[in-house]
Amino acid sequence: MQTLKSKNKGGRNIMFFSKSKVAVATQGRKRLSKTQKVLNLFEKGEPVSWKHLRNRYDLISPRAMVDKLRSKGHMIYINKSSSGTSYRLGTPTKAIIAAGIQKLYGTEYAYSA
Numbered sequence: 001m002q003t004l005k006s007k008n009k010g011g012r013n014i015m016f017f018s019k020s021k022v023a024v025a026t027q028g029r030k031r032l033s034k035t036q037k038v039l040n041l042f043e044k045g046e047p048v049s050w051k052h053l054r055n056r057y058d059l060i061s062p063r064a065m066v067d068k069l070r071s072k073g074h075m076i077y078i079n080k081s082s083s084g085t086s087y088r089l090g091t092p093t094k095a096i097i098a099a100g101i102q103k104l105y106g107t108e109y110a111y112s113a
Helices: 034-042 049-054 063-069 092-106
Strands: 004-009 012-017 023-027 076-079 084-089
Touching: 034 063, 034 084, 049 063, 049 084, 063 076
Parallel strands: none
Antiparallel strands: 004 012, 012 023, 076 084
16 A cells, blocks of 8 residues: 655645655646736737836846747837837738738739738
8 A cells, every 4th residue: 555645845736655656736727927928918908018017027128028929920019108118919000911911922912001
């Protein structure tokens, strides 16, 4: 018969069986990455300030996070004002899509906006 001991280490229960078999049982849900947290914030539809990203999500460079999300295909716009820089998630205009198609495939495949 095997004996069972249990320890709680950093939010996960580690169970030790005799004869050196170890089973790990995690509890709760996985943590979201900073990238996913910021994307969830943008998807709410409201503008997000540079300071909010810097302080709330502990980002050294909020611009780098915005560039990372852009490289993944999200259309994030920058709005600069006297109160500071803010970002928002939006949909690309027809002109931006036409410019992208023209750049990739040439004028014969592009349509005008």
